[in-house]
Amino acid sequence: MDIGDFQRRLDEIRAWRKLELSNARMLAENHESGNEVSYLCRAWTMMIYAHCDQSLKLIAKEYLSFLKEHPRSDYDYNTVWLCFFGKEAIRHISDNRYGLVGSETVEAKDRFISNIGGREVFDSANFSYKLLRFFTDWILQVSFDCGNYKAFCKTLKEKRDAIAHGEEIRIQRVEDCISWHDPAISMIDSLADASIDAALRHDVTT
Template structure:
């Protein structure tokens, strides 16, 4: 994968999400005075959460595909792999997996990226501040400042979890959703931009 292919892939991941979130905002703003607004705001909140969750995972997966073709000198291959598989490999794994804890060859690095990019890693967990922090610090290993999104992630997850678990959570104002909508758009842009910046330094 080239840097141009990575850019195209990340642009696709980001672009349609921004369009869909903007459409949700537009619908809610047009119906502010209607009895439907609490429903629209709840749906909008769930959409914001879902797009943040999936975009983070897809951006990381795309970057790892790029990394498998374009090795990075300052990428901490061993520790990111150990964070997922180290304890199991060191205590219970066979010789082949155990050797990945100690070896640092180019072939081992390619296998590390392949291991991390599997379903068991990316399908586990859901969007939260700690997941954003983990993905940006450990997987992307980028200069992305996750601390800027701590409050956004925390409050969005609380509302989303309540709605998803059937709690009687009312969100009645478009302004409440805008408190998550605008940071979500910024998050999508910042994640893509910081990932591309990291990739161009390979």
């Protein structure tokens, strides 16, 4: 995978999601019935949450795939590995995994990235502010201002969880959904752009 492939893949990840979210917005804005608008807004809210969750994880997976082929000099491989697998290595006294600690070989870095990209990390949690911060700071290790999205993540997750659990949540105003829609688009674009910027920087040095 070269930088062009990586950028095209991230463009694909975000393009159809942005289109689908825009279609959901258009449907809600074009209905006048209160019951229909409430239903469409609930569906729209669930869609915003789902696309934020999957965009974050897919962008990170693509970046890790790029990182395997283009090692990054300032990527903290060891600390990430210790965070995810250090306890496991101690608990199971795995010489093979424990032996990776401190290693700077190409083989060790490749195994680090393969382990980080496993189900233990990507399937362990759903979208939230904490997950966003964890992925950007620890997995992507990119410059990204998570604080700008803290309130957005918190309120979106609260509303999504209530809807998903079958609680009687009514969203009567399209404007309420727009307050999540616009930050979601901004976040997805900013994540992709930050990852591309990081890839461009370390691709030049390898």
